[in-house]
Structure formats: C-alpha cells, structure tokens
Amino acid sequence: MTCQCEVCETLIRSSATVADGLEPALMGFVMRFGMSEPVAVYDVNAVIRGFTEAGCSDSEAWERFEFNVIGAWAGDRTPFFLWQCAGYR
Numbered sequence: 001m002t003c004q005c006e007v008c009e010t011l012i013r014s015s016a017t018v019a020d021g022l023e024p025a026l027m028g029f030v031m032r033f034g035m036s037e038p039v040a041v042y043d044v045n046a047v048i049r050g051f052t053e054a055g056c057s058d059s060e061a062w063e064r065f066e067f068n069v070i071g072a073w074a075g076d077r078t079p080f081f082l083w084q085c086a087g088y089r
C-alpha cells in the first residue's frame with residue numbers, strides 16, 4: 001500500500017482511508033485541533049501525472065480526477081488532495 005516510513009505506518013495503524021492506486025501521490029497526513037485521527041493527503045499534480053503516465057490525455061486525467069477521485073466521499077476520513085502554491089519550496 002505505502003512505504004515503510006513512520007508517516008505511512010501511522011496511517012496504517014490508524015486505519016486511515018487511503019486512495020487505492022494512488023500510492024505514488026501520497027504525501028502524508030493532516031491533523032488539526034478537533035481531529036482525533038490522521039487523514040491521508042495526496043498531491044494533485046502527482047495524481048494527474050500518474051494518470052497521464054498510464055495513458056490518459058491531460059483532459060482525460062483531470063476528468064478522471066474530478067469524477068473518480070475528488071468526487072468520491074468515503075466518510076470523515078476521506079483523503080485530502082493538495083494543490084501546492086507555486087511559490088512553495
């Protein structure tokens with residue numbers, strides 16, 4: 001499912017909801033006040049890149065993302081998808 005790092009171990013141990021097939025885009029997890037368990041977070045650019053590497057055109061990749069990924073609700077621990085700031089390093 002994921003690598004063997006401490007972050008991934010925490011996700012597994014807490015039975016976090018993960019997005020099957022999107023392992024290469026897994027960034028880690030998020031927490032904030034009021035949350036008792038971690039929620040997985042994925043890199044949107046990496047998800048799209050994975051779809052295009054699998055043969056989708058750019059528009060097909062975004063359509064697949066909108067309908068099958070971000071359009072899927074799996075409860076309170078549905079993963080987050082991160083759009084990164086262009087100025088972030």
Ligand SMILES: [Zn+2]
Nearest residue numbers: 003004005008
């Ligand atoms: Zn890991």
